[in-house]
Amino acid sequence: MDRFRRVSAAVVTAVAVLAGAGGAAASSGVPAPPVRPSVAKPAALPALSARTTVRTVAAWQEFRVHGPARHLPAGTKVTLQQKQGKRWVSLPASMKTNRNHSYNLRVLLGLRGKNTLRIVGGGAVSPVMRVTVR
Template sequence: MPGRVYVNMRIATVSVMSAALVATGATAAVAAPAKAPAPKATITLKVSATKVELGDVVTFTGKAARLKEGSKVTLQIKDGAKWVSLPAAAKVKKSAYKLTDKFEKKGVDVLRVKDGSTVSKPVSVTVR
């Protein structure tokens, strides 16, 4: 008989633990899933020519994913460690943009396009 009480206690303990696990699992399954963060806006940048002559006009185009229609993208040039906005700007239309700029100084210019906190990867243009 003492062996039988031990077996019954063991079965009771396993049953209580199993019920607790099932209850916990059921609660976790019912909990609302966490919302995934909204995808970030992105801007791409393509340049019509990476090597140009002094005074040439260069066309910049790209896609603007998840930016509002009509958003203004601005061309920026790297000046030392900081980015400086140029007068060249365009509005996003059908998730795309197109703008031009004329280069009036020889050298290598590093440029990007920006809208708010969203920036493109930089591109280099060599002006001869």
């Protein structure tokens, strides 16, 4: 109730000043409401999680990479990347996140040995996954 009175007094004072009766409003003795600094909450950073359905797979055998996409809008494109030497190379395996903010990607790998994979999209990068191709 007290807040309502202060806001009402501020509105009346503002209207009086705009109408040209600034002297009368200033001498009325109505205290101005305190000014509160606006504290903006930091925006949540986008995050991707990733899991594989297998740890070891035969060459060119299909497996899945899936996980949630937090703080990313539905329809954000996510892409599978593979570490080749010191570089991350985007593979031709990508999809858009669904309305539940998750993805489920089918993957085929032919590079034998230990493969290091990750998912990228929407400014987020997932933790590294390792899959051995025999």
